[in-house]
Amino acid sequence: MMDANEFRSRFFDKVSDDEANEWADRWVKNAEALYDDSMSEIKSSAKLYIAMRNAVRELGANAIAVDCIVSTIQVF
Numbered sequence: 432m433m434d435a436n437e438f439r440s441r442f443f444d445k446v447s448d449d450e451a452n453e454w455a456d457r458w459v460k461n462a463e464a465l466y467d468d469s470m471s472e473i474k475s476s477a478k479l480y481i482a483m484r485n486a487v488r489e490l491g492a493n494a495i496a497v498d499c500i501v502s503t504i505q506v507f
Contacts, residue, residue: 442485443482451474455470
């Protein structure tokens, strides 16, 4: 288990805006429909996706679960 502050410092904060923008642009370009026109929300989601992907890779996990209520991250 990892608390949210550790996850943020180890993974989330290290994702560059350029990389998040690339993913967000790819998602928008390939989407069948777009119901939320807020690119900032899509970019934030892309940054979280990349951070979670990097955590799984670095920790050798098969899955990740986020408990938003107590702000912990579990990797399996």
